[in-house]
Amino acid sequence: MKKLSELWQKRILWLCISGVFITSFFAFPIPNLEAQDKFEDVEVRVIRPRYFNKKFRLELGGAFTAVMNQNFIYTYLGTGMLTFHFAEWIGLELMGSYGFSIDKGDKSLLFDDEGIKTLIERDKFDLFGSLIITPIYGKYQLTSGRLIYFDTFFTLGAGLSGLEFKFDHCEDSGVNNPPDETISYPGFQGGIGQRFFLSKKTSVRWDVRGRFLSFNQNDGNCEKNTEAFLENPPPSVSKNRTSIFMQLGMSYFL
């Protein structure tokens, strides 16, 4: 399979984002959550101004992100988020991450003990658009009596992920190592998270998301720049990759 050109990757990405967003309105009949939340069959209710309103508000956030499911490296990314909430329960989020990876001790042990060098693709950046659905709004009371409001949200989105190939496994292959390269691939993601509202403008948030993409293993081939490879490229070997991201950050509502 031929690698998609960068232009096509972008086109597909935006098509996915728009598709997810547009179809979501048809896929889920907009539930009248507010009406359901009035507890009209209950004899005694608390009725008061809502502590935190998200409707038509823009949320700006930043987070520290770590990839949780890697054996040989640690990957950390800085993440920025921009979310617009169309209603209390639905919004659209744009998220961008950029980061770096550090080798774990296991990687060098594997080489020292077994002489094995592994091909490792590293998460370099992410650029995703997601639909964010917030069906749960609640509160906690601390022992001090202080009340913390929170909501729980789910995300579903699509976007581009950049994987970095360092070719450090190629040292003994007898050819010149290709230079480090970051290649972007379209992907999908889904996640769950919570915001804890510290005030009427700020929240602390965490979320876990799983990102799924498929990349061509030949992109990490040590010989990819050799004449033989370019003249007679091997059939592409598609490999699925799932990354679990854990994010912890803060956001500010305009």
Added chain:
Amino acid sequence: MKKLVIILMLFIFSEPLLANYRAAQSFFQRRDYVSSASAFFNALAAAPSKAVARKSEWGLAQSLQKLEFYYSASKYYSDIVRRGPKGSNPFFKNALEEIGKVNSRVQIGQSQVVKLFKKSVNIGNVPSSARGFYYYYQGLEAFKDGANSRAYKLFKKVPSRSSYYLKARFHMGVASTAAGKNNQAVRIFEGVRRQAPSGARGDYLRELTNLNIARIKYGAKKYRDALNYYKFIPRDSDNWLQALFEASWSFFMLQKHNNVLGNSHTILSPFFINRFYPEVYILKAITYLKMCDTKKVRVAVNDFQRRYKPIFKDIRNMLARYKDDYSGFFKLISNYKRGRLNRYKKTKSILDHLMRTDSFKEGVDTIRFSDRELSRLSRVGRWGASGLKDELKNFLRRKKSAAARDAGRRLFKKGTGYFKYLKELSEQTIRIKTEMLLKDLDSLRRELKIPVSDKKGDFIGGLQELKVGQKLEYWPFEGEYWEDELGYYVYNVESLCKKKKRKKRK
């Protein structure tokens, strides 16, 4: 010649006595106030002349004030002021000025202040900086005697730069209300509200003005306006529950029955199990009566009797026991506050209510300040020999017992009033029950004449009127009370009157 010899002899003999005063002055100038206080005290005791005695007394008061023994200083300032303005009392004006300052720092108590002005004072003799203090307390005395108009005039004379100014303005509002001049009162209260500074004292004053304006509005049948002032009482205030309760009556008059019941739900919640709001049961009963729900009327009435009937005997015994022992009554309330109540345990709700009154708080403050000075006194070793320590200890102990007695007397009077009120409410519940037995609730309902015109608009919890487009949050009450939900409950029940009418017609 004979005269000259006498003068010379007097001079020679008084010289050692004057040495005490000179030493005291020297200590004072060196800012060694502990030594100067002791030396001035000795000089006062052995003063060779009136003039030296007056100077020593003043020096002693000043030394004590510098050492932050405010109550002790106030003793000597009071002695000076009580002698009145005359040539032989040169420190009258200064002492009046200083005692005013001391009183704004630590309340010395109205009983002590009142004694200062037993003799009438020409206002020309009151220094301008002490006029606020002077007029304010004169006004309070007049108000206590029921002379509202005189009180109003005295409060009005408090200069605007005085630290007593806002308090005096507040009392002007109270005096105007008592005189039935409601518009004037609201105007004055609004002014106090605006001018009250930020900080605890200003907040408290603002809170009291809000309560007073709300009450005036309620009295003028402007129930919606009343609610707009009640809602300003902060949740962490001692007055909050009172405001919620009074606001319930406004809701009742506006026929917002679900709000009345919602507020009652808060007041009767376990959070306020010891608070004294027996009238809430009656309010609940008559609200259900208006809603034609006889079952619930009966429940409310029975709840009242179950809760309050068993405590009647204890209250009666308690009041009999402390009829002539006001200090003991004050101590009983203090014990309740400290969680050490070991008798009359069923009277908790009344004791709790008394504990929250200004009379009790003033008494506690005076005792606390006295205790603080007593404890500091015991650490000043040098005053023992001169007898100053004993004199101050005696003064502070007397002050403590007077504070307990005075506060106890006022609290006992209030307690007796609460018991009378409780008995009246009990009679009302009996009447409601009797009418129910006679199935004559319609006559009772007719008695609750409520205007029907002002029914528009809805209220959410927190005494707030629902605004168009306002985003709300709803939480169900499922038997579990959350502290943050108190004050926000609104019932969701419908009146049964229409249903019953329809049934009757059929």
